[in-house]
Amino acid sequence: MSGAASGGGVSLNPNPSSSGNPNSNAAQPSLFRPSRAVYPSLPGQPDPDDLIRDIPFPEKAISDFQSVPFAQPPRRDVPSIIIAHISNPQTSNTEPDWIVLMNHFKESRCLDGVGNCQDLYVFMTRLVMPNAIIDNRRLLHELYMEKRTLSPDVRFRYVSFWPSFTRPVLTLANAVLPSYDYWHTHATSYTPPSAEPLEAVQSRPTRPVLRSVPTPSGQNFLQWLSMPMNTPADKQLCPNQLVHRPCHLDAYLNEDEGHVRRIRPEALLQRTAKVLSLFWWLKAQNAWLKAYEGAGWVGIESQCYT
Numbered sequence: 001m002s003g004a005a006s007g008g009g010v011s012l013n014p015n016p017s018s019s020g021n022p023n024s025n026a027a028q029p030s031l032f033r034p035s036r037a038v039y040p041s042l043p044g045q046p047d048p049d050d051l052i053r054d055i056p057f058p059e060k061a062i063s064d065f066q067s068v069p070f071a072q073p074p075r076r077d078v079p080s081i082i083i084a085h086i087s088n089p090q091t092s093n094t095e096p097d098w099i100v101l102m103n104h105f106k107e108s109r110c111l112d113g114v115g116n117c118q119d120l121y122v123f124m125t126r127l128v129m130p131n132a133i134i135d136n137r138r139l140l141h142e143l144y145m146e147k148r149t150l151s152p153d154v155r156f157r158y159v160s161f162w163p164s165f166t167r168p169v170l171t172l173a174n175a176v177l178p179s180y181d182y183w184h185t186h187a188t189s190y191t192p193p194s195a196e197p198l199e200a201v202q203s204r205p206t207r208p209v210l211r212s213v214p215t216p217s218g219q220n221f222l223q224w225l226s227m228p229m230n231t232p233a234d235k236q237l238c239p240n241q242l243v244h245r246p247c248h249l250d251a252y253l254n255e256d257e258g259h260v261r262r263i264r265p266e267a268l269l270q271r272t273a274k275v276l277s278l279f280w281w282l283k284a285q286n287a288w289l290k291a292y293e294g295a296g297w298v299g300i301e302s303q304c305y306t
Contacts, residue, residue, distance in 0.1 A: 054213065055126075055216045064211050067211045074119060075115065076111075082096075085101075091283050096276075113265070122215060132279060136285060141238070143293070153304050156285040160285070192255070192259070197263065199262045228242070
C-alpha cells in the first residue's frame with residue numbers, strides 16, 4: 001500500500017511532533033499519562049474513552065510486547081527490523097517487504113516461528129492498528145471541530161482505503177455496530193480466520209501477547225469507534241462527520257483468537273503481511289493529517305472526495 005497522496009501544497013513530515021491533542025505535554029511521555037482522554041467527559045456523562053483504557057500507548061505496548069522472555073515460553077523472537085518499522089514507521093519511504101522480513105519465522109534458528117507470528121498478528125490487530133486508528137480519529141476530531149462544514153470524505157480518514165460499499169445515512173445518535181454476520185454478507189474482500197486453511201486444533205494456546213496486561217478487547221474498541229468523542233464544553237457537540245462507517249477494517253479488530261491460532265503457518269504469514277501493510281497505510285494517513293494540522297488545515301478541502 002502506498003502512503004503517497006497529493007499534498008496540495010503541504011509538505012509531508014514523516015514524523016511530525018504534533019499529536020492532534022492541544023492538551024498534550026511534549027515533555028511528558030505518553031505512556032505515563034493517566035488517561036487516554038484528550039478532553040474530559042461532560043459532568044454526569046459516561047466517558048467513551050473508558051472503553052480503550054486497556055490499550056497501552058504505543059511506546060508502552062511495544063516495550064511490553066518485546067519484554068516477554070525469549071528463554072522460556074512463549075519465547076519472544078520477532079525480528080528487530082519489524083519492531084523498528086512498527087515503532088518508527090518512515091512512511092515517506094518505500095513500504096517494507098513484510099514477507100521477506102518475516103522469513104525469520106521459517107528459519108530453524110527462530111525460537112518459535114509459528115507462536116511468534118501468531119503473537120505478532122494479534123499484537124497488530126488488537127494494539128498497533130487500534131493505536132493508529134485512535135490517533136487518526138483524534139486528528140479528524142480536531143479537523144472537524146475547526147471546519148464544521150467540511151465533507152466527511154477526506155482521503156486521510158482511517159476507513160478511506162476501502163471503497164464504501166454502503167453510504168448509510170447515520171447520525172451520532174443512531175449509529176450502531178454491525179453484526180458479525182454483516183461482514184460475511186458485505187465485506188467480500190475480507191476473509192475471516194475461520195475461512196483460512198486451519199489446523200485441527202490450536203498450535204499454540206490463546207495467551208496474552210503482552211507481559212504485564214491482558215490482550216485488549218476488540219469488542220470494546222469497536223464500541224468506542226461507534227461512539228461520539230469527548231468535545232470541549234465550550235464547543236458544539238462532537239462533529240457529525242466522525243460517525244464511524246462500517247468497513248472491512250472492523251472485522252480485523254475483533255477476530256476470534258482461537259481461529260487465528262489455528263491458521264496454518266504459510267497462510268498466517270500472508271495474513272500478517274496484510275495487516276502490517278494496512279498499519280503502514282494508516283500511519284501514512286496520520287502523517288498527512290499532522291502535516292495539514294501544522295499548516296492550520298489550509299488546503300485540506302482539496303483532499304476531500306466530494
